[in-house]
Amino acid sequence: MINKLICTLVAATFTFGAHAQRSDGSTKSLVKAEEEFAASAAKDGVKSAFNAYSANDALVFRPNPVNAKTFYATQPDDKNLTWAPDYARVSRSGDWGFTSGGYTLDGETKTYGQYLSVWKANNGKWELVIDLGTTNHKPLHAAAPQFIEPKDYFKPKFGNAKQRAAEKDIIITTEKTLNATLKSYGVAAYGGFLNHDARVVFPGYEPVIGKDKIIAFYNSMVSKMSLRTVNADKSTGGDLAYTYGVAAIDYKTDLRESFNYVFIYERQADYSWNLIQQIYTPAER
Structure with missing residues (x-):
């Protein structure tokens, strides 16, 4: 019975993972992946989220570019970073896109900033490939979300x-x-x-x-x-x-x-x- 329960839990986890970050070539799917990424950071910690959502060769600028998994291997799994996209676009080929928006870092004092993330689709799911951010004062105005869908779909059949x-x-x-x-x-x-x-x-x-x-x-x-x-x-x-x-x-x-x-x-x-x-x-x- 215990083994059966463990298998059921593993299967459920795998099923959830298969749907997370799913890419269908739309900006909507990319925004959803970004939101799942942010929710994962709040729940499981920033280190865990970046390890789960980053491509193996992803770069994060902290402040200079470094491999994401290498950088987060030595970081604590804090849950003090929150963010949300307010601008996003995806290529008409659906193979990559970007998101940007504001973030807040809780510490002794709150830090505010803006980020930009570049994502690529790999085997039907979105993977983070570049992430960087910069600080600013507390925003005076809330940004109006602008999520722009591709105008059409085009991807060459051949390429080398x-x-x-x-x-x-x-x-x-x-x-x-x-x-x-x-x-x-x-x-x-x-x-x-x-x-x-x-x-x-x-x-x-x-x-x-x-x-x-x-x-x-x-x-x-x-x-x-x-x-x-x-x-x-x-x-x-x-x-x-x-x-x-x-x-x-x-x-x-x-x-x-x-x-x-x-x-x-x-x-x-x-x-x-x-x-x-x-x-x-x-x-x-």
């Missing part, structure tokens, strides 16, 4: 490593062009690379939303900026891509700081690539 490498090079070249333009024209260069509804998450500030507001934000404090791309990836649907790397920022106050960043790009109708989300977190030298 050479083609994927070529697609990745397109994104890296785009960011090299952005960097060269930043050197020539300063932060005004972002005017040619930002979507009208782009978002920027920068330490100490609530998300800045909208092309004009972002350019005004950069102009208010940044003198120069340079980017060093470390890696990039592009969805097989060809509509979304991300990069991560290190940004050196010279402020107008004669101060320089280095930041790790993740940028999300969207392909436009003319096949150019525009930024739709940027997040920076201080880098550790």
Whole structure:
């Protein structure tokens, strides 16, 4: 009887795990996976949740990029981190997407911030592949959720490593062009690379939303900026891509700081690539 009960419990646990993180190519399924991830952290602890939801090669920026499972192997299993997505998108190929929103860390004092997570679908379930966050003051305004579903579905039937490498090079070249333009024209260069509804998450500030507001934000404090791309990836649907790397920022106050960043790009109708989300977190030298 005891053995039968144990088998029943194991089977129930396995069944629950099979449904958790399930991907059907929709943004709704990704948001559900993110919410399950946050609920798991609250119930079982942050370490357990990241180990359960992260891909084996996932990177977390704490503050510099490190393998998620390696990092959390030495961390306590705290239950003091809560978060919720308020912006999410998934590629038309359904193979990867991203979520972002606010988080709260309870300690001696409460810490507030914003996060960005990149997810990939693997064997029918969502796995976390990149996660980073940055702190800001207590939000003054609640963000209105914006979960955008893919406009259609497209995934090439055929593809090889050479083609994927070529697609990745397109994104890296785009960011090299952005960097060269930043050197020539300063932060005004972002005017040619930002979507009208782009978002920027920068330490100490609530998300800045909208092309004009972002350019005004950069102009208010940044003198120069340079980017060093470390890696990039592009969805097989060809509509979304991300990069991560290190940004050196010279402020107008004669101060320089280095930041790790993740940028999300969207392909436009003319096949150019525009930024739709940027997040920076201080880098550790």
